[in-house]
Amino acid sequence: MVKLMCGSHNHEMVKSLVGHPYAGRLTKDEKTIIADMTKSMVKPRNILLTLKKHNANSYTTIKQIYNVRNAYRSSIRGSDIEMQHLMKLLERDQYIH
Numbered sequence: 001m002v003k004l005m006c007g008s009h010n011h012e013m014v015k016s017l018v019g020h021p022y023a024g025r026l027t028k029d030e031k032t033i034i035a036d037m038t039k040s041m042v043k044p045r046n047i048l049l050t051l052k053k054h055n056a057n058s059y060t061t062i063k064q065i066y067n068v069r070n071a072y073r074s075s076i077r078g079s080d081i082e083m084q085h086l087m088k089l090l091e092r093d094q095y096i097h
Helices: 028-039 044-054 062-077 082-092
Strands: none
Touching (some): 028 044, 028 062
16 A cells, blocks of 8 residues: 655656656667668667767667667577577578588
């Protein structure tokens, strides 16, 4: 059971929404841009700069870029672990291992 002691906040309102997950969430288009740039081996900081150029009011952080990149790589890999995926790629491209 929760009991309300005082109906006012115990802190002042924040001046910036940077770091708040809801304010920094990415759209589907932005996630597509991140996936395409990840395929092209673009560094995360450059991806963030590109997103900021497209939307100056964006509150996206580098951590969110890393999370989307990780989710994209996991979707490509499927249920395989990283080593299994590497072995499949080596066999597909006929490398000697």
